[in-house]
Amino acid sequence: xxxxxxxxxxxxxxxxxxxxxxxxxxxxxxxxxxxxxxxxxxxxxxxxxxxxxxxxxxxxxxxxxxxxxxxxxxxxxxxxxxxxxxxxxxxxxxxxxxxxxxxxxxxxxxxxxxxxxxxxxxxxxxxxxxxxxxxxxxxxxxxxxxxxxxxxxxxxxxxxxxxxxxxxxxxxxxxxxxxxxxxxxxxxxxxxxxxxxxxxxxxxxxxxxxxxxxxxxxxxxxxxxxxxxxxxxxxxxxxxxxxxxxxxxxxxxxxxxxxxxxxxxxxxxxxxxxxxxxxxxxxxxxxxxxxxxxxxxxxxxxxxxxxxxxxxxxxxxxxxxxxxxxxxxxxxxxxxxxxxxxxxxxxxx
Ligand code: SAM
Ligand code: FES
Numbered sequence: 321x322x323x324x325x326x327x328x329x330x331x332x333x334x335x336x337x338x339x340x341x342x343x344x345x346x347x348x349x350x351x352x353x354x355x356x357x358x359x360x361x362x363x364x365x366x367x368x369x370x371x372x373x374x375x376x377x378x379x380x381x382x383x384x385x386x387x388x389x390x391x392x393x394x395x396x397x398x399x400x401x402x403x404x405x406x407x408x409x410x411x412x413x414x415x416x417x418x419x420x421x422x423x424x425x426x427x428x429x430x431x432x433x434x435x436x437x438x439x440x441x442x443x444x445x446x447x448x449x450x451x452x453x454x455x456x457x458x459x460x461x462x463x464x465x466x467x468x469x470x471x472x473x474x475x476x477x478x479x480x481x482x483x484x485x486x487x488x489x490x491x492x493x494x495x496x497x498x499x500x501x502x503x504x505x506x507x508x509x510x511x512x513x514x515x516x517x518x519x520x521x522x523x524x525x526x527x528x529x530x531x532x533x534x535x536x537x538x539x540x541x542x543x544x545x546x547x548x549x550x551x552x553x554x555x556x557x558x559x560x561x562x563x564x565x566x567x568x569x570x571x572x573x574x575x576x577x578x579x580x581x582x583x584x585x586x587x588x589x590x591x592x593x594x595x596x597x598x599x600x601x602x603x604x605x606x607x608x609x610x611x612x613x614x615x616x617x618x619x620x621x622x623x624x625x626x627x628x629x630x631x632x633x634x635x636x637x638x639x640x641x642x643x644x645x646x647x648x649x650x651x652x653x654x655x656x657x658x659x660x661x662x663x664x665x666x667x668x669x
Contacts, residue, residue: 321350328579329357333539336532342576343528351572358575358607365582366609368653371660372644373422373455373587374415374615374637377624378403382428384459385494386482388523390554390625391428394494397556401620402432405441411637412445412452415615418641419657422453424478424612429459439472446473453659455516460500463507470511475661477508478516480547483523484537485530492523505541514665516585518547521573522565526551531573539580544662545610546584548573549591552627564627567596571606578607583664585610594631600644601651610660611648613640 324342328334334342346354379402380391391398403411412423423445427433433441442454456469457478466477481501483489489498508515519534538546550565570592578586587610588603596602600611614621614632621633632640645655 321346322353325350325354325357328576329361332580332582334580336536339532339535339576340529343531343572346572351568354572354575354579355606358578359605361578361582362607362609365663369609369656369660370588370604370648370653371422371585371610371656371658372420372641373424373610373612373660374411374418374420375424375426375612376403376408376411376415377426377614377616377620378408379427379430379433380620380624381430381432383431384429384496386496387492387494388520388551388554388557388559390556390627392557395554395556398625399623401623402430403617403620405437405444407617408441409444409448411615411617412449414637416449416452418638420615421451421657421659422455422476423615424455424457426457426478433458435461435465435468438469442469442472442474451659453661457516460496460504463511466504466507466513467511470513474513476514476516476545478518478545478547479504479508480516480518480520481505481534481537483519483526483530484533485526488523488526488530491525505543509541509543514544514662515541516545516547517541517543518545518549519573520549520551520565521570522551522563524551524559524562535573535576535580538577542581544585544665546577546581546586547589548577548586549589550595552591552594552629554625554627564595567592567599567602570595570599571602574603574608575606583662585660585662587612590614590631591627594627594629601647604648604651604653611644613637613644
């Protein structure tokens, strides 16, 4: 085990069988060693910095039927909302004054927002705050749409691949195609975005082999960002009685990803903070270097309920900002409020 972790540390790569071996056999000591090596790797790539992104969840309407997701079109119990351009700009104003220089605009796949409207939002934000980075996370779109958003000023795009196993992907999605999801990610790369892929840990029926495929897919795609979070059941989905992903498994996947992709920007996700009070701190100690506190208006937060028990739904943006800062600093890391681009992506330009 230690030899394999050392090999990974040195080469930032492993064969599929070696990775599966680690996932199936890693125990307490191996996990501690893996985390130590992931920490060293992050310190070399980005130092002790943790980048802050302001998250704006601007619509919870969605046409997709992802079986695990609390706001999918399948769920008729959701009170739906959409933010107007003015409301989004107010979130940005508050975020900018709190020091944020990245805004992440996330939502369900909501055709109410035409490409022209998304572009209007991007241009309005960039006009007012030229020094911020805009990250979009609005699902699968055509090459042409992605290109138009990029030309309008969108810098980054988050689109988790969810799982690299075709079989598992098809089991948990009803109106999404594996091939299209993958094609979208390659298109985003080609257009020049900083791209965020990622996956959930603990999806019902997911195996260690599936998780190994996730990491090897990431190695091939080389995304600039990787979102990894535990699957958490939602009461209105068919998975309501399933077990969610565990803290330990998620931490292991974060640490492995840091070693495979030393320069990636890896968030300590809200889902990780939801399954354990110190989940985000543990994620940061295992190689995560991004947090995404919420800037959405408090009156809509509860409605963006992807899974049960989501934390921070009652806190004002300023409270979230300072709560997370305290957590980062007390874990021995420092906050960085700059745009925080991926260093390798910047070098390539
Ligand atoms: N619609 C966009 C998309 O498809 O990329 C962005 C919004 S989507 C809600 C954001 C992420 O939430 C998904 O990529 C998925 O990984 C995560 N998610 C959804 N349901 C979840 C659950 N029950 N537990 C944990 N994460 C979940
Ligand atoms: Fe669309 Fe979850 S199914 S955001």
